[in-house]
Amino acid sequence: MPKSKYDTIYKDLKRKIESNEYASQELLPSENILIQTYDCSRNTVRRAVSRLVTDGYVQTMQGKGVRNIYQPTPQTAFTLGEIESFRESAIRNGRVPSTKVLVFMEITVNDSLSGKTGFPAGAEAYYIQRLHFLDDMPLIINHNYFRKECTPGLTKEIAENSIYQYLEQDLRMAIVNSRRVMTVEKITEIDEKYLELNSEEYNCMAVVSSYTYNSDGILFEFTQSRHRPDYFRFQDNAVRRSGA
Amino acid sequence: MPKSKYDTIYKDLKRKIESNEYASQELLPSENILIQTYDCSRNTVRRAVSRLVTDGYVQTMQGKGVRNIYQPTPQTAFTLGEIESFRESAIRNGRVPSTKVLVFMEITVNDSLSGKTGFPAGAEAYYIQRLHFLDDMPLIINHNYFRKECTPGLTKEIAENSIYQYLEQDLRMAIVNSRRVMTVEKITEIDEKYLELNSEEYNCMAVVSSYTYNSDGILFEFTQSRHRPDYFRFQDNAVRRSGA
DNA sequence: GCCGATTTGTCCGTATGTATC
DNA sequence: CGATACATACGGACAAATCGG
Numbered sequence: 001m002p003k004s005k006y007d008t009i010y011k012d013l014k015r016k017i018e019s020n021e022y023a024s025q026e027l028l029p030s031e032n033i034l035i036q037t038y039d040c041s042r043n044t045v046r047r048a049v050s051r052l053v054t055d056g057y058v059q060t061m062q063g064k065g066v067r068n069i070y071q072p073t074p075q076t077a078f079t080l081g082e083i084e085s086f087r088e089s090a091i092r093n094g095r096v097p098s099t100k101v102l103v104f105m106e107i108t109v110n111d112s113l114s115g116k117t118g119f120p121a122g123a124e125a126y127y128i129q130r131l132h133f134l135d136d137m138p139l140i141i142n143h144n145y146f147r148k149e150c151t152p153g154l155t156k157e158i159a160e161n162s163i164y165q166y167l168e169q170d171l172r173m174a175i176v177n178s179r180r181v182m183t184v185e186k187i188t189e190i191d192e193k194y195l196e197l198n199s200e201e202y203n204c205m206a207v208v209s210s211y212t213y214n215s216d217g218i219l220f221e222f223t224q225s226r227h228r229p230d231y232f233r234f235q236d237n238a239v240r241r242s243g244a
Numbered sequence: 245m246p247k248s249k250y251d252t253i254y255k256d257l258k259r260k261i262e263s264n265e266y267a268s269q270e271l272l273p274s275e276n277i278l279i280q281t282y283d284c285s286r287n288t289v290r291r292a293v294s295r296l297v298t299d300g301y302v303q304t305m306q307g308k309g310v311r312n313i314y315q316p317t318p319q320t321a322f323t324l325g326e327i328e329s330f331r332e333s334a335i336r337n338g339r340v341p342s343t344k345v346l347v348f349m350e351i352t353v354n355d356s357l358s359g360k361t362g363f364p365a366g367a368e369a370y371y372i373q374r375l376h377f378l379d380d381m382p383l384i385i386n387h388n389y390f391r392k393e394c395t396p397g398l399t400k401e402i403a404e405n406s407i408y409q410y411l412e413q414d415l416r417m418a419i420v421n422s423r424r425v426m427t428v429e430k431i432t433e434i435d436e437k438y439l440e441l442n443s444e445e446y447n448c449m450a451v452v453s454s455y456t457y458n459s460d461g462i463l464f465e466f467t468q469s470r471h472r473p474d475y476f477r478f479q480d481n482a483v484r485r486s487g488a
Numbered sequence: 489g490c491c492g493a494t495t496t497g498t499c500c501g502t503a504t505g506t507a508t509c
Numbered sequence: 510c511g512a513t514a515c516a517t518a519c520g521g522a523c524a525a526a527t528c529g530g
Contacts, residue, residue: 004497004498004499005498005499006498006499025461030513030514030515031514031515032513032514040499040500041499041500041501042500042501042502043498043499043500043501044498044499044500046515046516047498047499049515054298056421056423059420059421059457059459059461060514060515060516061459061460061461061507061508061514061515062506062507062508062514062515062516063506063507063508063509063513063514063515064507064508064509064513064514064515065508065513065514065515066514066515067461069421069457069461071423175484176303176483176484177300177303177313177481177482177483177484178481178482178483178484179300179315179479179480179481179482180479180480180481180482181477181478181479181480182426182450182476182477182478182479182480183476183477183478184428184446184448184449184450184471184473184474184476185473186446201447202428202430202447202448203445203446203447203448204428204446204447204448204473205428206426206428206450213303213313215303215305216305217269217303217305217311217313227428229428229429229448230428232426232427232428233425233426233427234425234426234427235423235424235425235426236423236424236425236426236480237421237422237423237424238421238422238423238424239420239421239422240418240419240420240421240422248516248517248518249517249518250517250518274494274495274496275495275496276494276495284518284519285518285519285520286519286520286521287517287518287519287520288517288518288519290496290497291517291518293496304495304496304497305495305496305526305527306495306496306497306525306526306527307494307495307496307497307525307526307527307528308494308495308496308526308527308528309494309495309496309527310495310496
């Protein structure tokens with residue numbers, strides 16, 4: 001459910017671009033036309049369009065217009081710039097996700113873990129290790145740490161489905177911000193075993209570490225995602241600010 | 245040189261956050277205060293702040309205020325969401341960059357290359373292979389393809405310095421948009437030789453493929469950057485739009 | 489629980505500047 | 510030169526969330 005007018009316009013334009021209602025490399029209707037189309041102010045139109053710019057869907061050109069530069073993302077591509085759960089990403093790509101919980105335990109954060117996760121030492125936390133499948137192929141091992149204080153009531157059953165769905169829908173939690181770091185690391189025996197990798201073929205893998213904050217600005221999740229290298233693909237769109 | 249009022253405010257707030265003038269986890273001055281401070285309208289302040297949000301510097305909370313959630317990025321971290329040349333990134337991290345041109349040639353795009361780069365078949369292009377050093381350590385091999393039509397006059401000498409500087413300052417070209425895809429690929433003999441890698445230790449590496457468009461919406465650059473895995477680090481900030 | 493003050497979120501209208509055609 | 514299109518900036522109005530009394 002779109003929550004606001006500019007969000008409605010944004011989603012509508014996005015859908016039209018994705019469904020080729022505007023030809024690639026062609027101009028979108030001008031702001032004035034869009035104002036009439038959606039019966040709104042110029043600011044509102046511009047807000048919607050500026051989101052399409054950061055999404056890499058369009059490019060604005062002063063004096064000329066707004067060009068559609070959208071190109072469909074290949075399947076299995078993750079998109080950066082937004083927070084998306086494994087399940088959401090899979091569904092968006094038309095795949096069948098499944099999850100196996102390898103470890104579910106409650107722990108107390110010690111100094112070593114505190115340095116790695118950013119959680120305060122002594123805090124209570126859930127540690128969850130999960131294997132994610134796409135169409136029955138094991139692709140990702142996730143090591144999740146959730147601060148218990150912020151995410152009470154997590155169970156193994158929830159972890160088998162969607163933790164984010166539980167946090168947002170049941171706990172009414174707003175997940176706001178996530179810092180992610182991508183690196184390449186050597187594979188471990190656990191990776192080799194569960195992802196069915198051969199270390200002679202691939203001896204390292206893509207690792208995404210993410211630090212996620214809730215709407216109170218509290219770091220409540222640290223996750224390390226270890227991706228099968230041959231299926232790892234992250235996509236990003238960058239905008240160069242003139243004269244930066 | 246900041247080009248606009250909101251850009252000035254954005255840069256000033258950013259600097260203050262980075263230099264700890266606002267304590268971490270604390271609130272920034274309210275919009276009303278900022279309006280007085282910078283003698284401007286509310287929209288202008290909000291525009292500056294919203295850029296800090298996408299940068300992951302602050303988090304806005306309706307009814308509460310704007311919290312500083314900035315954490316300094318470790319050195320050698322690249323930042324996503326913006327286009328930055330190797331040279332710029334190195335300087336930002338206080339390192340000494342240098343570049344060695346391995347190959348500089350002019351080519352005609354054939355079908356195979358057209359599929360890879362997105363350039364039309366038959367187009368003229370520069371192919372440049374470069375080795376990038378940070379503090380005398382070889383870190384990245386870049387394979388650049390530039391459409392000659394869009395980037396006339398490229399020379400080996402320019403490639404040894406900064407191509408982007410040439411494009412922006414000399415050709416007055418506006419680089420606007422770049423789509424990037426990160427993957428993990430097996431290392432090649434060229435990688436092994438120039439990056440001084442041992443395939444028994446690391447047999448794959450981080451690869452960033454980027455498709456860059458100019459202000460006319462024309463794809464003028466395709467680059468494949470092959471990064472030493474043990475020094476590769478990409479950072480990103482993601483915002484979850486409520487109810488997405 | 490209520491109310492008012494504060495703070496951010498959304499939306500509108502207008503004016504002016506700059507680039508393109 | 511004028512018309513069109515996007516960019517910047519201002520001001521005002523109301524809504525929604527938070528907080529303190």
